[in-house]
Amino acid sequence: MYSHRVINVPSIDEIVTEAKKIRRALELCDRKTTPLITIDFPIMSCKLASLVFSYHVLKKWPSITVHGVYGVASDHSGNNTISHYWIEVQGVSVDITADQYNFIEDDYLNSEIIYCRPFSSVSIGCIGGLPNYNIFKICGRDTYVDGFPELGEDFLEELHYCYEALGGAALYT
Numbered sequence: 001m002y003s004h005r006v007i008n009v010p011s012i013d014e015i016v017t018e019a020k021k022i023r024r025a026l027e028l029c030d031r032k033t034t035p036l037i038t039i040d041f042p043i044m045s046c047k048l049a050s051l052v053f054s055y056h057v058l059k060k061w062p063s064i065t066v067h068g069v070y071g072v073a074s075d076h077s078g079n080n081t082i083s084h085y086w087i088e089v090q091g092v093s094v095d096i097t098a099d100q101y102n103f104i105e106d107d108y109l110n111s112e113i114i115y116c117r118p119f120s121s122v123s124i125g126c127i128g129g130l131p132n133y134n135i136f137k138i139c140g141r142d143t144y145v146d147g148f149p150e151l152g153e154d155f156l157e158e159l160h161y162c163y164e165a166l167g168g169a170a171l172y173t
Contacts, residue, residue, distance in 0.1 A: 010061050015092050016124050018056060019124060021171060026052065026096070027121075030165075033165070035158050036052070036159065037049075037162065042097040043103055044100070045100070046085040047085040050094075050097070055148070055160075055163050057087075058144065066145075068086075068143075069093075069132075069141050070084075070140045071132065071136025073137065075108065083136075086098075088127050091127060093125050093127050093129065094122075097121075098119035098132070099119045099121045101113050102118050102119055
C-alpha cells in the first residue's frame, strides 16, 4: 500500500490575502518598538518587509520555497544607486513596499520610476509581470525555505521577534 503525502501549497488568492495582511500589520505596528521596522516604513524597508512576509508564508506553508529578488536601477546621473527587493512565490511576484517610490523625492529616482507612479502598497503579478522587472536590473535571487538556514541565528531571532510584535499567531490564522 502506498502512502501519498499531500503537500499544502497556497493559491494565488491566499498569497494575495496574506501579503495584504502582512502589509497592514507593518503599517499599523509601533515603528519605534517593533524590531527591524523603521520609522520611515515603507521607505528603505523593502528587504526587511519582504523577509517578514517570507517568514509568514513559510510558517503557513513550510513545504514551499520563496525567492527574494534583488534589483538595481540608475538614478538621474546614471549611478546604480536605486535598489529594490521583492518576493517570488508559487509563480507569483509580491511587492509589499513598491509604494515607497511614491514618497521618495524625484531627485533620488529616475524618469522610469517617476513615470510608473503611483505604486500600490501591495503589488501582485505573474513573475516578470510587475513593473519591477522593467525598472530594475535583476542582480540576484535569494532562496528561502522553512527554518531559514541561509540566515544567521541572531537575525532570525530578530525576525521572529518582529513577527511576534506584528501579531504572530493572529497573523497565522
